[in-house]
Structures are given as C-alpha cells and as structure tokens.
Amino acid sequence: MVMMLKKTVKKGLIGGMSFAKDAGKINWFPGHMAAATRAIRNRLKLSDLVIEVRDARIPLSSANEDLQSQMSAKRRIIALNKKDLANPNVLNKWTRHFESSKQDCIAINAHSRSSVMKLLDLVELKLKEVIAREPTLLVMVVGVPNVGKSALINSIHQIAAARFPVQERLKRATVGPLPGVTQDIAGFKIAHRPSIYVLDSPGVLVPSIPDIETGLKLALSGSVKDSVVGEERIAQYFLAILNIRGTPLHWKYLVEGINEGPHADCIDKPSYNLKDLRHQRTKQPDSSALHYVGDMISEVQRSLYITLSEFDGDTEDENDLECLIEQQFEVLQKALKIPHKASEARLMVSKKFLTLFRTGRLGPFILDDVPETETDHPNSKRVVVL
C-alpha cells in the first residue's frame, strides 16, 4: 500500500497546539553526546569522506545542524536510510532536491545488500582521485541516534569481508531499536591497497533542537528517546499529522462493503502482540499471528478513517483538531484491544500506535516537506537545505 501525502502541514499549526507547546522544548543531549560531538569533530578533520546518514522519513529534521558546516566542507554523501519506511514518490523528490543543490545523495535500506552496494559504488567514485595517491583512507559514518549507522556498518562489513577475504575477522557493530546504543568511535578496515577504514560513531543530536516540531519528528522517528518526550505526546503529534494531511481518508476502502465498524466488539479473537512486528533474527511470527496483526492494523485504519470522515470541525483549527485527536484515542483503544479499565490505557495506546508507525505497518511516510525551489515558484527565492 502506497499513500500519497499531498497536503502540506500549515506552518506553525502543530507547534502551537497544546500537546506540543505546553510540555515545552524538546532536548536530549546527555554527557556522552557532548563528548562524542567533540570526538567526531576531531576525526572529521582526518576523514577523506563522510557518509552522513539521515532518516529518509525526515531528510531535513535528521540533519545535525552543528556539524553541517564541517561536513559540507568534506567529500560527503548523504545516505537517506530506512527508505523502506518512506514514501517513494516524496523520497524521489528529496533526492532530486539534494542533487539540485550539488549534494551527492542516495536513498538506502541498511539491511539490504544491493542497496548498500550502490552506496559503496558511490563511495568508490567519490574517492577515485585520492585512491590512486593515498595509502590509507578514512570514511566516517555520522548521524543522529537510531538512524541506522551501525546497521549500515554491519552491512558494509559483510560486503567487504566477501570482497577481501584475507583481512582479519571483523567485529560487528551493535544494532538496537533504542537510540544511543553506540557510545564510542570504532574503526573497521574494509579494504587494502589502499587501506580503507570505516569509522562508526555514536549518534549525536544538537544541544538545543531548534523548534518543537523538529523535536517531535525526531522523537516519532525514534532518534530522541521516548521517555524524553513522552509516548502520548508523540502519538498526539502523529495523529495531528495524519488528520491534517487527510491520510486516513485513503483508508476508505477498508470500510466499504464491511459491516463491522471500529465500534464492533471483537472479543472472541485470540490476542496478539505488537512485539511480533519488530525485526527479529531468530523467531518469526507465525502466519496466524500475522493474520491477527493484519486485522488489528485494518481496525486501526478503519477507526481513523471513520472518525476523520465523520468529523465536522476544521482540522486546521487547533481546538477542533485536539477534540478529534481525543476522540481518536478512544477508538484506537478499542481497535488496539486495550482493556477499558487499564489504568495506563492512554500510554498503552500510544506505545502500540507508535510501533505501528515505526515498523511501517501504517504505510510509508515522509514527515518533512520538500522545500520549494525556484522552478516551483519563479518569484520565490531558493531555499537552502544543507
């Protein structure tokens, strides 16, 4: 299922809503990030090329502003990772946007060998002139937390190990679903003659995230720890985005010809667990579990479609939108089969709903709008994004 996100969110609308504004600015900059930022700056000076990994769902918001000037002065490739979770049409526009700014950019899936091979081809091309004269080259991988740097490094290892079988045993980088897994800079040799080293680095954010909406996007995509923002606030933000863009209206087909609505009770179905949807190496969910997870996702989408299509308020009015979101929390509780009496029902609804987004089960999304260029609007100035 591919969804088109046609509508642009009115600037400042979400940042002004009570869930966004009242809980204050979003910042996550623990001590290890300050130290890591200094270390990254030092290593960047020595690097021959930097792969800046950004999240394909937030190509702009996942840029570390404080490192931009240093990185843009180097040979750089922007890798928009997790392309499997991003809307492909909008992603194409983003890569074209970067290319039109003379910035090498490639959309990748760090878990896909063919995708990482294409990135490595681009790395080789960018290093072509130095490969001939330097005995040792350094490629640095940099990005905000949880963007997939370690997953990418691991894939690079596997490919390199196959190409250069004589090299020493390679250690895997630790990959994890939670941000902040990598805490030191580790180097790995991926080629010899010339020797090419790839440096992994810890995910770092800026000490002060410029605005609340950027913070919410980073949190929704998993780059800011959930506990820093609160799952409920992140889920409210995601619902606001969905409603303003009218995304649930694309789920109309789930209601047509189906008698059961989101209000119908499904008490006799076996229970299932959203944890089954996370990437697992060993245990795959069995087909019956997948069937019921699929039912639940349809139920969630149906609920959101019905509440939005029957809503007679204005989704561009803050108060109206907040009422709609409240209503949707109630229907989601039922769709996600969270018992009414659960004392922490809202938190459970939020967690499960966020898991659906993060695993791509609600479809591919891109949260950042592609900046308008002169070609789109001849009278407007070009917007610089790097």
Ligand SMILES: Nc1nc2c(ncn2[C@@H]2O[C@H](COP(=O)(O)OP(=O)(O)OP(=O)(O)O)[C@@H](O)[C@H]2O)c(=O)[nH]1
């Ligand atoms: N769907 C999808 N998931 C990915 C992709 N790349 C990485 N992930 C997942 O994203 C999560 C974070 O990946 P990591 O490689 O640990 O991220 P990191 O940037 O090294 O994280 P830090 O150590 O916090 O800096 C893991 O659950 C990965 O499996 C991708 O291309 N697609």
